[in-house]
Amino acid sequence: MPWEKQFRTDEVLTKAMQAFWARGYEATSMQDVVASMGINRASIYATFGDKHGLFIKALRAYDERHRAAFLERLRQRHPGKAAIVKAFDEVIASALDGGSRDGCLLVNTALELSPHDAAIADIVSAGLRHVEMFFHDMIKTGQGLGEIPLSVDAERTAQALLGLFIGLRVLTRSRPEKALFTSIARQAEAMLA
Amino acid sequence: MPWEKQFRTDEVLTKAMQAFWARGYEATSMQDVVASMGINRASIYATFGDKHGLFIKALRAYDERHRAAFLERLRQRHPGKAAIVKAFDEVIASALDGGSRDGCLLVNTALELSPHDAAIADIVSAGLRHVEMFFHDMIKTGQGLGEIPLSVDAERTAQALLGLFIGLRVLTRSRPEKALFTSIARQAEAMLA
DNA sequence: CGTTGTTTGGAATGATCGGTCAACACCGGT
DNA sequence: ACCGGTGTTGACCGATCATTCCAAACAACG
Secondary structure (H helix, E strand, O other): OOOOOOOOHHHHHHHHHHHHHHHOOOOOOHHHHHHHHOOOHHHHHHHHOOHHHHHHHHHHHHHHHHHHHHHHHHHHHOOOHHHHHHHHHHHHHHHHOOOOOOOOHHHHHHHHOHHHOHHHHHHHHHHHHHHHHHHHHHHHHHHHHOOOOOOOOHHHHHHHHHHHHHHHHHHHHHOOOHHHHHHHHHHHHHOOO | OOOOOOOOHHHHHHHHHHHHHHHOOOOOOHHHHHHHHOOOHHHHHHHHOOHHHHHHHHHHHHHHHHHHHHHHHHHHHOOOHHHHHHHHHHHHHHHHOOOOOOOOHHHHHHHHOHHHOHHHHHHHHHHHHHHHHHHHHHHHHHHHOOOOOOOOOHHHHHHHHHHHHHHHHHHHHHOOOHHHHHHHHHHHHHOOO
16 A cells, blocks of 8 residues: 555545535535635645536535534524524624635535536535424424424424525625525524424 | 607607526626617616616516516405415416527526525516515405415415525426426415315 | 618637546555 | 556646637718
8 A cells, every 4th residue: 555645535625515506506616616725736636536526526525524514503402492592693694704605505505506517406406305304393492492382383384484594695695784694584483492 | 858769768668678587697798788788878867877777677677567467466356365376377388489598687687696686686586576465465366255274374384485485486487398387276275264 | 874881691719618537545354 | 676556746638718810891971
């Protein structure tokens, strides 16, 4: 076994993910990716395959390290109603504070590539379904704790919350206005009463 | 003044709009646009300027002919609560019937280009604001007609409806499931009671 | 019927696209 | 010390990108 890799695979994959996250798949050239990742062009192809393969790996990495980690943290720290409210509040806070206008890579990709690429559509669809399941579980948990009335339909409300959450993600990228975000967050909370 | 144009400007612009609508700005090459519009390459540049200029004109055309026309029709035929409900229902119906997965060009563009292109962001932002104003006006109208309780906050609810509406548009492109759409439409209606 | 100004097709522009290659650098085993 | 194989490298590929140019085709006017 001669010689190991000179770079950390997950580290450079994160760089690629950030590049795609900021600009989208089509608008990000391999030249951009090479510059972002900081390793040689051919090393990228050797390690991750072509652009499409690299994007899929980057998308999976986002799904694990951002979407899944984000939801899991909320699930453990504030199980029940607060997890849902916090989900909206934290997205809003990061959009207003840092001014990061990248939104959510899953949502961005849903619009750009899902209709034309089945493999990517599967990853996006599964990611969004996990968000929906998160809302569903937290509603059920909240009902068990007595925070959320039993009259709330967990399935339907989770689906509506998903719609509202995605809408919020789009607006953080196109109309970053605090009043807009506040109205959406309040509506999300109102759905749980 | 010898010779008039051989093509109808607004007619070929519609073709360009449809091309961008289906695939997005970056993924649509000028080659694709030339094929879609059916006129000569040089005529496109002479009439509409470069790709960016053409896209802006196509986006404006969408805003007038689809977004504005759609809302105006609803406003006149079903003023009040029904206009809002119909807005959601018609989007859902067209997504399920024709199976058109193009969504809304304004929303698609909001994600793809708004963060990186100020001129385009302005058009998108204005279009979305008109949708919000439509919801706002129809809530007020519905309250005047006694269809919607006065306890509903017109401004905040209009903003939340915008978020939900955008979420619906994203989901029609990435997870076209009837149950999802129904939950969102019901939630929209519930916000008005 | 020729002049005039526009549209047209097609070819050609340089730049950039995604992707590949042979040569070199490096290490563990012998 | 040397070899087998892997990682790295920068140069390089044809294809496609947006855009421009040119000469032929054309319709209205004098």
